[in-house]
Amino acid sequence: MPGPGAFLVGEEERREVQEILESGYLSRYGRLDNPDFKRKVATLEEKFAQCIGVKHCLAVNGGTSAMMASLAALRIKPGAEIIVPGYTYIATMSAVIAVGGKPVLAEVDESLTLDPKDVARKITSNTQGIIPVHMLGNPCDMDRIMKIAHEHDLFVLEDACQALGASYKGQCVGSFGDMGAFSLNVNKTLTAGDGGLVTTNDNNLYERAFGFHDQGHIPSLLGVEFGNRTIIGINLKLNELTGAFALGQLKKLNHILQTLKTKKSALKNALMAGGIKNMGFRKINDPDECHTILTVLFPDAATAQQVAKALHTITVFDSGWHVYNNMEHLLAYTDAEGNKPYHAHMLPQTDDILGRAINLSVGVVDPGIGASFGINILTTDAEIPAKAKEFIDIVKPMVD
Numbered sequence: 330m331p332g333p334g335a336f337l338v339g340e341e342e343r344r345e346v347q348e349i350l351e352s353g354y355l356s357r358y359g360r361l362d363n364p365d366f367k368r369k370v371a372t373l374e375e376k377f378a379q380c381i382g383v384k385h386c387l388a389v390n391g392g393t394s395a396m397m398a399s400l401a402a403l404r405i406k407p408g409a410e411i412i413v414p415g416y417t418y419i420a421t422m423s424a425v426i427a428v429g430g431k432p433v434l435a436e437v438d439e440s441l442t443l444d445p446k447d448v449a450r451k452i453t454s455n456t457q458g459i460i461p462v463h464m465l466g467n468p469c470d471m472d473r474i475m476k477i478a479h480e481h482d483l484f485v486l487e488d489a490c491q492a493l494g495a496s497y498k499g500q501c502v503g504s505f506g507d508m509g510a511f512s513l514n515v516n517k518t519l520t521a522g523d524g525g526l527v528t529t530n531d532n533n534l535y536e537r538a539f540g541f542h543d544q545g546h547i548p549s550l551l552g553v554e555f556g557n558r559t560i561i562g563i564n565l566k567l568n569e570l571t572g573a574f575a576l577g578q579l580k581k582l583n584h585i586l587q588t589l590k591t592k593k594s595a596l597k598n599a600l601m602a603g604g605i606k607n608m609g610f611r612k613i614n615d616p617d618e619c620h621t622i623l624t625v626l627f628p629d630a631a632t633a634q635q636v637a638k639a640l641h642t643i644t645v646f647d648s649g650w651h652v653y654n655n656m657e658h659l660l661a662y663t664d665a666e667g668n669k670p671y672h673a674h675m676l677p678q679t680d681d682i683l684g685r686a687i688n689l690s691v692g693v694v695d696p697g698i699g700a701s702f703g704i705n706i707l708t709t710d711a712e713i714p715a716k717a718k719e720f721i722d723i724v725k726p727m728v729d
């Protein structure tokens with residue numbers, strides 16, 4: 330079940346990919362004097378860096394890879410504590426564990442993103458960084474998170490995998506922290522099937538991430554320098570076919586954001602006009618969010634459960650691997666010292682908020698995040714009031 334980009338695959342992607350099929354040249358590396366080498370991955374990196382407003386972008390083969398390459402570049406110390414929210418995709422935690430760090434779970438607030446108050450509480454002498462996750466397209470409270478990071482000399486890696494295109498106070502997410510990571514899997518704003526993008530303004534972090542994403546090579550078109558390699562890499566490269574597809578999608582970003590903004594506000598306004606008294610909405614930290622999901626909040630978990638059942642959906646608390654309680658492999662994880670750092674219900678504030686929340690689809694239609702009731706990017710303006718009426722007719726008698 331896809332995100333908005335997947336609904337719109339068409340001529341732009343076909344044209345880009347066709348060039349590669351005709352040239353038969355698939356590697357991201359090549360000589361500029363070879364007419365078969367189309368520089369699709371390199372062009373994607375240049376255009377994406379420009380789009381986000383950063384100096385460097387590195388394309389990789391997935392969002393998890395983007396997180397790992399960033400964390401490797403940031404030199405995670407063995408066992409270093411990295412603060413992550415308890416409501417995120419498992420990849421946020423697994424990337425930290427894969428590079429030898431220890432994810433420390435923190436609460437989310439009613440924005441469903443990291444609660445800065447709890448971040449401050451979770452800092453110890455062993456904390457090395459913070460990973461704010463711009464969850465469901467909603468930018469984190471970056472003012473407060475960056476302030477805490479500066480006060481404690483911590484790195485910030487923005488997990489922007491679900492928030493390609495979102496801005497906070499006029500600045501794109503993925504450009505606030507030391508590094509940012511984006512995903513191009515099928516559920517995201519833009520897709521290439523799979524793929525990821527690393528962003529940074531720091532030359533050294535870019536070079537280290539680049540080296541990690543190949544086999545230690547410093548950035549170049551050929552990637553075969555000897556004598557300058559300072560980092561062991563694991564090959565997370567993107568190929569030209571995927572890069573070409575992503576370039577086609579990137580052309581649609583503004584259209585996607587504008588369309589979803591209009592559709593989300595039409596749906597939200599129609600729900601508000603229904604006058605359901607005992608229902609609120611997730612706090613949005615900046616109106617220039619991605620508009621992919623409309624989250625509604627009820628006064629208690631029992632009411633939310635009842636509503637979810639009637640809508641043939643589930644509460645956010647019950648949704649898949651985005652909730653730490655439902656990550657059985659994380660709960661079973663034993664660290665190097667033999668400790669089991671994670672257990673169900675260790676984040677009571679997160680449990681309370683997620684238990685009262687239901688995600689309605691606007692641009693991302695994904696039962697995995699509980700968003701199976703709602704609209705999508707192809708829903709017409711005329712269909713939105715009918716969808717809102719269906720919701721109000723079911724929910725109002727139940728909650729008011």
Ligand SMILES: Cc1ncc(COP(=O)(O)O)c(C=O)c1O
Pocket residue numbers: 391392393394396417418420421462488490491512513514523524525
């Ligand atoms: C918040 C978050 N972080 C990281 C990832 C990992 O991205 P990918 O699936 O491209 O590896 C995802 C993808 O679902 C995500 O939602």
